[in-house]
Amino acid sequence: MHLLVCGGTGCRSAESDAIVDSLNKAIADRGLENDAKVVMTGCFGFCEKGPIVKVLPDNTFYTQVTPADAEEIVAEHIYKGRRVNRLLYINPESQEHVEDSKHMGFYRKQIRIALRNCGFIDPENIEEYIARDGYSALGKVLTEMTPEEAIQSIIKSGLRGRGGGGFPTGLKWDITRKVAAEKKYVVCNADEGDPGAFMDRSILEGDPHSVIEAMAINGYCTGASYGLVYIRAEYPLAINRLKTAIGQAREYGLLGNGILGTDFSFDIELRYGAGAFVCGEETALIHSMEGMRGEPTFKPPFPSESGYLGYPTNVNNVETYANIPVIITKGPEWFASIGTEKSKGTKVFALAGKINNVGLIEVPMGTTLREVIYEIGGGIKDGKNFKAVQTGGPSGGCLTTKHLDTPIDYDNLLAAGSMMGSGGMIVMDEDDCMVSIAKFYLEFTVEESCGKCTPCRVGNKRLHEILEKITRGEGTMKDLEKLRNLGQVIKDTALCGLGQTSPNPVLSNLDNFWDEFVEHVTEKKCRAGQCKHLLRYVIEPDACVGCTACARNCPVNAITGERKKAHEINQEICIKCGACVEKCKFNAIFVR
Amino acid sequence: MTKIKSLADLRRVKDDLQEKIRLRENADNPEKLVQIKVGMATSGIASGAKEVMSYLIEELDKRNVEAVVSQTGDMGYCYAEPTIEVILPGKEPVVFGKVTLKKADEIIEKYIKNGELVDGIIPRNYETIE
Structure with missing residues (x-):
């Protein structure tokens, strides 16, 4: 039996290391070393209920496991063959235990290509990756295909860049290949910066070899012999696993000189980013790698023509790379059969x-x-x-x-x-205010703007000010018009892709939630109750018994009234802290 | 580790290593393989289910039968332990009782390899709800 324990950042922060140790100890205590093997894998994806332990071959899926549970899992499941019911996932609809991952709604609709090895192999062991057909795509490309043929495969598969823009990957490779230069570079963009996004981190943590293999394939196709991974220093686990993987690949002769007996040589180094959002933009990323300020420059020239140190440079995102080996081994037709007409895979x-x-x-x-x-x-x-x-x-x-x-x-x-x-x-x-959401993203952009071009530096700041004004209840209809105009101007005039798209959260919210913006301006009302300044705390006179609890607890003495008579809140003084609502035992205070 | 020097070399290494994760790969699509569940409740273990399970895993491997052997709880046939349930791809499960090592050998050779029924089948008194 194999016990797979999630070793992603999320589960590790919930002691999955200790779970591995406890499982190993419990197994050793019973002398079951020959029957059970514990493997720490990458992310299973079901982070909500982590740490996850999956037992094979029966696919039992244990959730929210603690180190203390290890003993019971081994004693019951491994030794006696009885599932530990209390640790099984509970279907929220039927309230029944779900025995294995095959019956979980979460997994049923998924197809895992980029994540094929995440939660399946030990990312720190190259042998498990090779056993899963790893590096055979590199072998196939190097010995059986010309660079042109391999690029044609990628073009035919319809793969588009997964970093956001969606530029056809094969085409990008082809452009880089056609530029004549004495040196070329292949870069992996692992500068994942969107709030709430952790796809690239999980791939690097769970399956680093797939990215290494794909970069080598890219190098062969475009004529580059150097690879660079630009990764943010905030991803220590991903960096460690990547370093381990690169070391192992070198040891096995899968990176270095004369790979697999051919005359193709390729090696990879890491470059760390300090976490600036703009460095995910490819020109800024390249400048940052060169040791300069992470600022974008005008395109053209595109990096494919003149990139890192002035040499042609092919930049692709982590997830894009993770798809490449499978496309080569399973064929472009297979990949193109998944997805929609213009977006494959x-x-x-x-x-x-x-x-x-x-x-x-x-x-x-x-x-x-x-x-x-x-x-x-x-x-x-x-x-x-x-x-x-x-x-x-x-x-x-x-x-x-x-x-x-x-x-x-x-x-x-x-x-x-x-x-x-x-x-x-x-x-x-329903509890989220769309004006505040737009403001949140603008706050992020204002903070992260590199400041090089005026539309992004000043324009976004102004957008943010107007939104702030609206959430304070001081906005006018004219402000809404201004938001739209200014947003459009930034879109049309900013220097780089990030600036050009930065007003999108505001513009799309204006389109989709116009009523809510108007409500904030004309009625000074926030339907989600998020904009503090628009809230009014009111005492319902019929329900108030005059206990004085609220008046005594109001930090600014905004509540007045005689004992045993209905109290009143002075809106001029009230700071909307909500202390009175908490203290009122008669539910007499309402937020309007 | 010596370096992998060619594609053929890589394939050889892969074949050697595949054994290590075969159990996991098979668990991914058990419906295409022979599935065997060994009843491993107290009564099962007491009558030797553990030995039978180890025997099955080793022998199936030696005889090149792709199978997933897993353990399950009490199947309810305590009078006939050890009991095992065998599901051939696309077929209904069959339960065998009083499985000794000798019986296990017979089950592999006759039922699993050729689909011939052997003595010791217990009529199933349950259905598994999917």
């Missing part, structure tokens, strides 16, 4: 926000938002109503109930006013 999403199953999922392109949110995500937390889902991070926008049945692909999301982005999906319910 699958996409990894990080589900976050007000959703039951927070975690990492991979679905075929063309899956609807409804399937993702309700079937895989398990619906909205606490049975509340769905309001919107934010995709594409600070460059994307919010999709609403009317988009629930839209099949997810690059073009449909763009048409709906958002974008694919790198794959963050933040779900919002």
Whole structure:
């Protein structure tokens, strides 16, 4: 039997290391070393209920395991063959235990291509990757295909960049290949910066060799012999696993000089980013790697023509790379058979926000938002109503109930006013205020703007000020008009992709939630109750018995009234702290 | 570890290593393989289910039968322990009782390899709800 323990950042922070130790100890205590093997793998995706322990071959899926549970798992399951029911996942609808992962709604709709090895192999052991057909794509390309043929395969597969833009990957490779230069570089963009996104981190933590293999294939195709991974220093576990993997690949002769007996040489180094959002933009990323300020420059020239140190440089995202080896081994036709007409394959999403199953999922392109949110995500937390889902991070926008049945692909999301982005999906319910959400993303952009171009540096600051004004109840209808105009100007004039997309959260929210903006301005009302300045605390005179509890607890003495008579709140003085509501035993104080 | 020097070399290494994760790969699509569940409740273990299970795992491997052997709880036939349930791909499960090592050998050779029924079948008195 194999016991797979999740070793992703999420589960590790919940002591999954200690779980591995305790399991090993319990197994040794009973002398079951020959019967059971404990393996620490990458992320299973079901982060909501981590740490996860999966027992094979019966696919038993234990959730929220603690080190103390290890003893019982070994004594009951491994020794006696009885599942430990209390640790099984409980289906929220039927309230029944779900015995194995095959019967969980969360996994049923997923197809795992980029995540094929996450939660399946030990990412720190190259042998397990090789056993899963690892590096055979590199071998096939090097010995049986010309670079042109391999690139044609990628073009035919229809793979598009998974970092956000969706540029056809094969085409990018072809452009880099055709530029003549004495040196070329292959870069992996692992500067994942969208709030709530952790797809790339999980791939690097769970299956680092797939990225290494794909970079080598890229090097062979484009004529580069150096690879660089630009990864943010905030991802220590991913960095460690990647370093281990690169070391092992060198040891096995899969990186270095004369790979697999051919005359192709390739090696990879890491470059650390300090976590600036703009460094995910490829020109800024390259400048940062060169040791300069992480600022974007105008394109053209594209990095494919003149990139790192002036040499042609092919930049691809982590998830894009993770798809490459499978396309080579299984063939472009197989890959192109999954997905929609113009978006092939699958996409990894990080589900976050007000959703039951927070975690990492991979679905075929063309899956609807409804399937993702309700079937895989398990619906909205606490049975509340769905309001919107934010995709594409600070460059994307919010999709609403009317988009629930839209099949997810690059073009449909763009048409709906958002974008694919790198794959963050933040779900919002009726308690979220869309003006505040737009403000949140603007805050992020203002903070992260590199400051090079005026539209982004000054424009976003102004947008943020107007939004702030609206949430304080001081906005006018003219401000709404200004938001739209200014947003459009930034979109048209900013220097880089990040600046050009930064007003998207505001613009898409204006389109989709116009009523809510107008309500904030004309009625000075926030229906979600999030904008503090628009709230009014009122005492219902009929329900108030005059106990004076509220008046005594009000920190600013805004409440007056005689004993045993209805009290009143002076709105001029009230700071909306909510202390009175907490103290009132008669539910006489309301928020309006 | 010596370096892998060619694609053929890589394939050889892969074949050697595949054994290590075969159990996991098979668990991913058990419906295509022979599935055997060994009843491992107290009564099962007391009558030697553990030995039978180890025997099955080793022998199936030696005789090149792709199978998933897992353990399960009490199947309810305490009078006939050890009991095992065998599911051939696409077939209904069959339960065998009083499985000794000799019986296990017979089950592999006759039922699993050729689909011939052997003595010791217990009529199933349950259905598994999917």
